[in-house]
Amino acid sequence: MIREAVVTSLDGAGRPHLAPLGLTGDAGRWIIAPFRPSTTLDNLRAVPFAVASYVDDARIFAGLVTGRRDWPLAPTEPGRPPRLAAALSHATLAVEHVEDHAERPRFLCRVESLVAHRPFEGMNRARAAVLEAAVLITRLRLLPREKIEREMDHLSIAIEKTAGPEEREAWSWLVEARERFYAPG
Ligand SMILES: Cc1cc2nc3c(=O)[nH]c(=O)nc-3n(C[C@H](O)[C@H](O)[C@H](O)COP(=O)(O)O)c2cc1C
Missing domain, CATH: 1.20.58 (Methane Monooxygenase Hydroxylase; Chain G, domain 1)
Structure with a gap:
């Protein structure tokens, strides 16, 4: 099962980066698998935490892949990346293990917390x-x-x-x- 999320990661200076990524569910963990080259990949190596924002605003996915990067953020837990302000819910993920790979390394993540913000109002x-x-x-x-x-x-x-x-x-x-x-x- 792959869940499409907007993943926030942090670079070494604490600057957030947003990317739409598929999270693969595997035995209670979520796997983030960015193809090289990827800012998310570099960031997860520097700061081993990610936040997955679950959104129903399709403009955020379309915007991020067409160079529209300026989506409002909101803080999560201290030391963790921010979430999208528009998130219906978010999961804070801690990288537990990295499977290196020439094209597509896999970051195996434990869910630290899952927080709901707004109701989901159906498929479209x-x-x-x-x-x-x-x-x-x-x-x-x-x-x-x-x-x-x-x-x-x-x-x-x-x-x-x-x-x-x-x-x-x-x-x-x-x-x-x-x-x-x-x-x-
Ligand atoms: C719905 C959706 C799912 C995606 N899933 C992945 C993924 O699992 N792995 C990946 O490398 N790119 C995926 N992409 C493409 C990335 O969003 C895109 O390559 C992005 O620039 C990631 O690179 P970055 O970490 O450098 O920002 C997906 C894009 C969309 C719209």
């Missing part, structure tokens, strides 16, 4: 579509253009049918990033 297809498309946008260099366009065309059905203004805005950022990537010159 457009938000799920934004999440899928955000993953595609991080793979523009790796996947064929035809696959990216076909999959986004399909995902756009959920946007047309079920999005609110925030999901439409998130979607527009992703389409814009795709168009910029394929623009000639």
Whole structure:
């Protein structure tokens, strides 16, 4: 089971870094597995704590993969990274073990605390579509253009049918990033 979260980590100077990352559940632990190169990876080696923010605002996922990094933060426990202010809940994770790997090291984390902030008000297809498309946008260099366009065309059905203004805005950022990537010159 992989849970999509926005992970906050800290560099050696205590500066926070946000990244959307999949957390893999494994026997009561969560595994963070960033592909190299990754700021999150460097940070977890320097400061072995992470905070996973669980959010329902799709703009944060779309924003982070399209260069919009300025999302309000809120403090958590002392010495731990901050969470997203928009988090419905957050988990504080302590790195217990690192499995090194040339491409994708794995950080095995214990959950120190899990705190709820706001109610979750249900699934939404457009938000799920934004999440899928955000993953595609991080793979523009790796996947064929035809696959990216076909999959986004399909995902756009959920946007047309079920999005609110925030999901439409998130979607527009992703389409814009795709168009910029394929623009000639
Ligand atoms: C929903 C979602 C899940 C992602 N999961 C991962 C992941 O598990 N590992 C990874 O390396 N990148 C993942 N990415 C891509 C990263 O967010 C992106 O590469 C980011 O820049 C991480 O690198 P950083 O630590 O340098 O910020 C995911 C992106 C999205 C939108």
